[in-house]
Amino acid sequence: MAFWNKSKLEEVEEDSPSFVSSLSSFLGIIVLVFAFKSSILDANNIPSGSMIPTLKIGDFLFVNKMRYSLRIPFTEKEIYRIDDPRRGDIVTFIPPDDALNYGETREGIFSKRFVKRVIGMPGDTIRLTRKYMETSKGRILYAFIEYRPIGSDSFLDYAPEEVPQGKELADVDDIRASSGTLFRETKGEFQHLLLETSDDIRNAGARFNCDFSNGCLIPDGHYMVMGDNRDNSHDSRGWGFVPREDILGKALIIYFSINWKDHTCQFKDGLELSEKGPYEAEKWDAANILNYCQPNEIDSYGNSSSSEEFEPRMDWLKRTILYRIWRMDVRWDRIGRLLK
Incomplete structure (x- = not known):
């Protein structure tokens, strides 16, 4: 009996270090992944149309954060400057205070980052x-x-x-x-x-x-930055120039892209919309439009009124399951597109 207890005790003692070691390894991998994302290669998605047609709503892209500077992981503190942005580069940066809306911040885990094109040099x-x-x-x-x-x-x-x-x-x-x-x-x-x-x-x-x-x-x-969608870009024309130390990286490649049709779900064909415009392009009739659009996505003029920025998370999840997944298209031709 004593021998059995000793064996079990030895088994537990042998397993305990193994569990602790596995947990430590897992946590170490998580830290390394986030450190890599923070200072080397970041992943971003595009929620707005300010860079259309270069970047479209629903694009997912990698950003080279070591293109211009080496920074301390988990911070934006620059420790070594590798290069400077060039004319025409698509850059990510910390927006000036004047560019932020109420409640948005420059610092912290939920801080906002902008993507624009450099059109003016120092x-x-x-x-x-x-x-x-x-x-x-x-x-x-x-x-x-x-x-x-x-x-x-x-x-x-x-x-x-x-x-x-x-x-x-x-x-x-x-x-x-x-x-x-x-x-x-x-x-x-x-x-x-x-x-x-x-x-x-x-x-x-x-x-x-x-x-x-x-x-x-x-x-x-x-640097002066502007969006490629010239009439719908919140950029240097309104809030000024971007300091070099606030430029974080260079957009590298689109690795995935989804057209959720959040703002165009009422139109039958995107190509017709682009050729004829919103007043002449054919829309879904009243009997079929609810198969493609949630009522809150359409206002009285037939325009999209969807806004994920202020939408409760549960409402967004419900809308995604009932509508967005079924109407979305994957933009296969954009995957792997190098950005310049």
Whole structure:
């Protein structure tokens, strides 16, 4: 009997260190994963349309957080600067206080991060003008950007030109953006697409002293950023320039993409919406629309009124199970797309 108890005791003693060791290893792996995410390669999702068509609502992307700086894990404290952003880079950054809404913070685990494109470098003099341009969809106001680098006597521009729309806007979950006009701009050695619509509300509510119409000097160590969706981007035109130390990483690659159709669920066909616009594109009739849209997603004008930002978590979960999963599309052609 004593021998049996001794054997059991030895068995327990042998198992206990094994359990503790396994738990410690598991916790160590968790810490390493979050440290990797915090300082090397971060994963982000895109909740808004400010970077359409480059980044669409529902895109999931990896961000290279070591592209510009080496930072202490679990903090944003920079310990070594590797490189600086270049003209045209898509960057993630800590937004200035003036860019945040009530209740949002710059610091902490739930702090907000922005994704925009660098369009102005330190020392540039930036001039923004609104020019009417004749396009295939009519006459629109275009946010024409000119910049004068340090040492230059003349202003340069990014040579915008309209490009065929194709299917690029057929799967954007944004009613106004889906009927916009596509342009191509050249920055450095590469080109990228951007979007313009007929509305022009870009400079409303500017809260810093900058005369963009005559030329505004970007201070040393600061960058001007804008969204590729020029008429629906909360960016430097409204709240100022981004300090270099607040730039966290460079967008690298889209690893997954879902079109949830939260804002366009009432339309039968996304391509038709992009070609004809919201007033002419065919919508689901009253007998069928509730198969695709929750009533709260449609207002009296037939526009989407869904807002996940203020939606209770249980309501979001119910809406996802009953509606979003069944109407979503995976954007297979976007998976693996390198960002530039």
